[in-house]
Amino acid sequence: MASTAASPPPAAGDHPRVLLRGFLSSETCKELEFVHRSCGAAGYRPSVVSTSLPHLAATGCGHLLLPFVPIRERLRDAVESFFDCHFDLFIEFTGLISWCKGSSIGWHSDDNKPYLRQRAFTAVCYLNNHGEDYTGGILQFQDGDPSSIIPVAGDVVIYSADNRNVHRVNEVTDGERLTLTLWFTRDRAYDEDPKLLTFLSQTSLSCEPTEQNSYIPMPASDNMYWFSYDQSGFDIRCARVHILGFSFHSSSGESNTSVLPDEDDPIELLGKQLRLGRGDDVLEKIFSNSLHALQVVQFYYWKAPVLAARARREQSFPGSETGCYQIIHNSKGTELPLPCNDTLAQTILGSYNTAEVAFEWNDFALAVAMWESYSEELKKQLLTFLPYWLSSETIFVVDPSELQNQSNSPMRSGFASFFGDVAGREL
Incomplete structure (x- = not known):
């Protein structure tokens, strides 16, 4: 668990706010970054990308809510205290x-609109670092101390949502400033x-625990992923994979001139089966859609050091996971004709330093x-948790002792560590 150090509390009635340093661990920040870069859609204002919990549930990614549960609690x-x-x-x-x-x-103030009057408190968790991952984007308060917050991954600032804060x-001048934001209400x-x-009940209860591939994401409407900027734009899914050096390719392996009928919208191809390529090479595996492929790409960069070490260990074993897919060489002509x-x-989202990862x-x-x-x-x-949540109409950390008939489950032993620091799992 990350340690938490608080700045001195403000005087009551002044400008109540507090900065909690090291509230989230580095690995927690990276897991939430993985979720966002895998699932984010165009945001509520220009030059913003957002991932809401309803969006995760609606796109078949309800299981990705689990990392949020202990953090929310x-x-x-912290706010109540x-x-x-x-x-x-x-x-x-x-x-x-x-x-x-x-x-x-x-x-x-965060309650400055009639439809926002219910907001009482705000918590902003910084998931990456000012000066390293982006420039600009400093949080500044009109009155009181601390008067400005320079974002550091793992830090949290909590404040009242009214006009006392x-x-x-200020403007983000380069890169992508990533936060986890929560608003709290008394209502x-x-x-x-x-x-x-x-x-969650609509999208998850229809799946059996043993059902294969029930975790495959299903894209939302294509326009939710279109990032407009002046007279141009790009699809966020395409942009994320391109910035990391990948491209989307036809699942049939045929030239791109034959994969797109004249009347079809090329962006619709992102909701269909496709392959991933890098340079002139294409992985033979067929992904269900672009979000499926994007999640694997982002997972690869999240876990690259662990993957490299494990792959080296397993190379000498016949039938290891690393030998299950072939590479199709010289397949540049199969790249999907997507407008992006x-x-x-790269200007808007910034470029990622992939040099540290020997692909x-x-x-x-x-x-x-x-x-x-x-x-x-x-x-x-x-x-396993959903029936407990539904019965209480609340999403909460389920005490392992409350789980019924789980004594022989291999999952049970992992509950305590999972909820102690959800992102500390080693894969």
Whole structure:
């Protein structure tokens, strides 16, 4: 568990806010970054990418809510403790938000619209580092101390959502500023959990725990992934894979001139089966859709050091996971004809330092198998916890002792460590 050090509390009635350093571990930040870069869609304002919990549930990625559960509880406890709440708090919104190049917001309080009056408190968790991953994007308060926050991965700032904490975020000048943001309310009518559980019950209860590939993501409407900027734009799914050196290819292996009938929208190909390529090489594995492929790509870069070490150990064993896919060489002609302004995408999202990762197809093939294991385990856990959540209409950390008939389950032994620091799992 990451240690937490708080700055001195403000005087009551002034500008109540607190900075909690090291609230989230580095691995927790990286897991949430993986979720966001795998699933994010165009945001609520220009130059913003967001991943909300309902979006995860609606796209068949409800199992990816599990990393959020212990974090939400810890944050609620921190807010209730700091503000000495003598009432129940409910979480109104939980979401991952990227502020990309050109984004900013002027002076405001978080309850400054009639439809936001229910918001009482805000928690902003920084998932990457100012000066390393992006420039600009400093949180500044109009009055009181601390007057500005320079984002450091793992730090959390908590403040009241009213006009005692009028603030702004100055312009992001390069890169992608990533946060986990929660708003808390005293009004049960705005509790996001019952609505979220409705999504989860509709999308998850129809799946049996043993059902194969029930964790494969299903894309939302294509326009949710289109990032407009002035007169140009790009598809976020394409941009994410291109920035990391990959490309989408026809699943049939045929030339791209034959995969697209004249009347079809090329972006619709992203919801269909496809392959991943790098340079002139294409992995023979067929992915169900672009989000499926994107999740594996992002997983590979999240776990690259672990993957490389494990792949080296397993190379000498016949039938190992690294040998399950072939590489199709000289397949440049099969790349899908997708309209995407790659230059603009790199300008807005920034470029990732992939030089530290010595790419190997063997490592990537292993990432496919390890991503499947990671996703399948989360899916099983979701289906185990969901009945408890539905009965209480609340998403919470389930005490292992409350689980029935789980004594022989291989999952049981992992519950305590999973919820102690959800992102500390070694794959």
